[in-house]
Amino acid sequence: MSSNSTKGLGIYRIFSFPNPRIMTASPTEKIELGNQNIFFDRELSWVDFNHRVLEESFDKENPLLERLKFLCITESNLDEFFMVRVAGLLNLKNAGIEERSLNGKRTSETIAELYSKVGQFVKRQYESLDEILIELKENKIVVVQDPSELAGDDIQFVKNYYKREVSSILTPLAIDPSHPFPHILNRTLNLGITLYSDDDKNKAKELFAIVQVPSVLPRFLQLPPNKETDVRRYFPLEEIIKLHLGDLFYGMNVKQIHTFKIVRDADISINEEQNIGDLLTTMKNELKNRMWGDAVRLDVHSGAGHIKELLRGLLELEEYQVMEIPTLLSLNDMMFFQGLEKTSHLKYSYPVPKSGFAAKKSESIFSEIRKNDHLLHHPYESFKSIEDMLKIASQDPKVLAIKMTLYRTSGDSPIIQYLGEAAENGKQVTVLVELKARFDEERNIRWAKKLEDSGVHVVYGVVGLKIHCKMLLIVRREDDKLNRYVHLGTGNYNSTTARFYTDLSLFTANPEITEDVAILFNTITSSGKMPRLSKIYAAPTFLKEEFLHLIQRETDNAKNGKQARVIFKMNSLVDPDVILKLYEASQAGVKIDLIIRGICCLRPGIPGVSDRISVRSIVGRYLEHSRIYSFENGGKPEVYLASADCMPRNFLRRIEVMFPILQDKHKKRIAKILELLLRDNTQARALESDGSYTRLTPGDDDPAVNSQIDMADI
Missing domain, CATH: 3.30.1840.10 (Polyphosphate kinase middle domain)
Incomplete structure (x- = not known):
């Protein structure tokens, strides 16, 4: 359905599927685990997300080959979902184990509902394919299926x-x-x-x-x-x-x-x-x-x-x-x-990203970071700044050491080349390669061996944990002392996905942050006990504890009549303790806006429980990947970026970092980013209390806001 056909309606319902999750709740609803009225099922919420991706394949506001790409993505998503999540549920069922989800569903119930819902989803996929094939033919591209x-x-x-x-x-x-x-x-x-x-x-x-x-x-x-x-x-x-x-x-x-x-x-x-x-x-x-x-x-x-x-x-x-x-x-x-020649008119026209923070000479790039932190917003600003930093560091005689985490990287990444050159130039280079990055394991093994062959010290993960944090540390001798420079990000060091994923990253020489990162690297490589850090919160030891504390602070502020608001942007919200804490904050009067692309187990709009919580998902030409956690803090806002979503696996089974944005100009910029995302009325879908998603459209007097396009001006 084209959004043009609904101008003036304000909102409209995207095609829907029979939804067995319609629930009722009262202001006296018990806020506790297992209450099916206050939680959505994790797996079914994921299928809802894939529905939202599929919607883009029907939207004729999107170029034809982009619609086809969205359709292909839903197939790839669905296969991976079955290979991991559904397979895990079936293994439980076959072992006779009936675990219960957050909303109390037994494993067998979830499986039955999943396959039923996926069956309907597949039918919609092929309705989309039929439409796309007809329009491809109109554009003189024909798939001959009948001999x-x-x-x-x-x-x-x-x-x-x-x-x-x-x-x-x-x-x-x-x-x-x-x-x-x-x-x-x-x-x-x-x-x-x-x-x-x-x-x-x-x-x-x-x-x-x-x-x-x-x-x-x-x-x-x-x-x-x-x-x-x-x-x-x-x-x-x-x-x-x-x-x-x-x-x-x-x-x-x-x-x-x-x-x-x-x-x-x-x-x-x-x-x-x-x-x-x-x-x-x-x-x-x-x-x-x-x-x-x-x-x-x-x-x-x-x-x-x-x-x-x-x-x-x-x-x-x-x-x-x-x-x-x-x-x-x-x-x-x-x-x-997608690879056919002479089809540019059937695809998005992506703007050239701004150069962002980059410099040609080593002295000037390090000098710039010493003067000010630098915040990059990808893909609007080029990922090449990070690659340039590594290239300069690999050649700079004053650089003594480089430490980096690699979770996923692109097949033609110059990062691997620069790390290898740095080692060959006599620098101490340590790279933490996560072998267990799902479906990228083979690539990571290949690059890890290449790095080792260049003299890089490669650490292959940590027992029982995934290294999911995104960190780069450069140690440089300056005026007879050692200075540290750090890059932290919400997304992977992957130049390919950086063109299509929205992420935020920070260059800083702040002594407290760089000290924290140095300690964290040493803790990981030594398998030591994680200490409490000064500015950074790290999983699996302290991140969840501090995160819950920050939400509780907003709750206390609201009760004491102080300014209290929470804005979170993430990929998925599953962790039950965080959800319960958000419910408590809502009950205390905290306004909570959640921008969650994928899975959301929190149910908004329950009277007396979550009626101050709004949830929206934005699906468009870019994959929303950045994690932003903003707290009003009584009029003294605190903003954090993180590699982690609010999921048990991120808090308990991964090494993650959440780091603060300290400079006011960067806090204000992120506030504008969040504000724009909350004004989106073309690509945003609002989560209703019954589990359905409603796509927002401009009213008669409202300007159209497409955050993914308008973001280039922030």
Whole structure:
């Protein structure tokens, strides 16, 4: 739905799904864990978030290929959700464990509701795909799904391509007593085929076989251009294989053929206490096992009938774990069309980021940081400032040491190069590489070995914890003394995601902060006990305690008639203690505005409980990733940035940092950022007390505010 069609309405409801979570509450509602009326379910809230991403694929205010990208993202999101979260729930169920979620739901209840809701979600995905394919055709980009639409020249072209590029790669796998069901790789596209022999006139001896669609080849083949038009046509690889099954199964006749995809349990669980001396080797072994976990979902082409039942039985799946797909499986492969030439008119036009804080000479860049802290807002300001800082430090003879955390980094990151050069130039370089960064483990292992080969001292994580904080420390000799320079951020040191994720980061030479960071690095590398720091709050030891204290201070201020307000921006709000503390603050009169992109287990709008709490989610061209925690503090505002969301895993199972913004000019800038986010009436959705999200639109007299675009001026 286009927002233009609703001008003057103020708000409108985006398409909705049957919602079993409508609840009632009273002012006397008990504020306690397990009360289903005051908490939303974590997993179902995540599905709601993916709905909001899917909404963007329907919004015709977005360029066509951007809508397609949003659709592909929902597929990738959904697969990862099943591989980790749903797999974990199924493991509990299969073990006979009925844990209860925050709102009291048993594991089996959550699973049933999840699969039902995801089934509806998948239907909406393919409604979106149908619309997008029609509009692609209007823009002279055609996906040919029916072989009958191929012309004579097309058929010969496809045949030649099959013989030249495809046939030698394929391996038909028959399934019979002497050929057991193969362990099909996670998330690969496959063909399920039933056949019978030419000699079997009654078709009684049916054979079942599988052919994997090669992932090493492009999913879509461009067909020869039409001389009279400039239409670009593409034919799916699986359809090419279907046309040539006779070459694979000589003397056999095809009865049925359908595509399918298996999604498997891919969560990695390591007993680090037993593998402390060999974490790297253990992680490599676990990564090999990821492709072979138990099946948690089967996507199969609609109408597969007998093939669907064969696969379901072989995979030992329940009926509800099968998703019937009407057309193209593996929607994420449609990202192929993002790379087409001459399609800039179908994509966003991203502005060139401001240079931000950068300098060419080492003396001037360090001098600038000594004079003032520098706050960067990505992607509006260039991530290159951080890379430039590292490059200068790697070459500066006065720099003696560099310490850095790497959780996720891009494949072509110059950061790795500069760290290696610094070590080769004789500097003491230590890098904390988190091997357990989910789905980036292989990349991190590869870069860690490259760093070691350059002479960098690499620390492979911490037993029982993930290193999720984003820290860079540079030690420099100046005037016969050592000075420290620090960079802290809310996002990863990843130049690729920095172009599309909103994050904030800080350069500072503040002696208390730099001392805290130095202590934190030494604590991590020495496996020492975490001390209480001066300015920084760190998890897992003190962050949650201090966070709750800051909320309590606002509560006390409200009770004492002082100014009290809380504005939080984060990715997810799950931690029950934080939610309960926010409810108490609301009851005391604290105004609370929450900007939460993804999961939210807090229920706003409960009379007498959370009626002073508003929750909104902003989904748009950039992924809202920054974590900002603002406290009014009786008229003396305190602002913190953090690597952590308010989730138990961040507080208890990760090394995180929350750091203060000390200079007034930066506090005021962040206040403007938060104010703009709270005025957004084009990309923002408000969370209602029944669990639904309402997309905001401008009223007749209200100017349209798109925070992600307007933010460039702040």
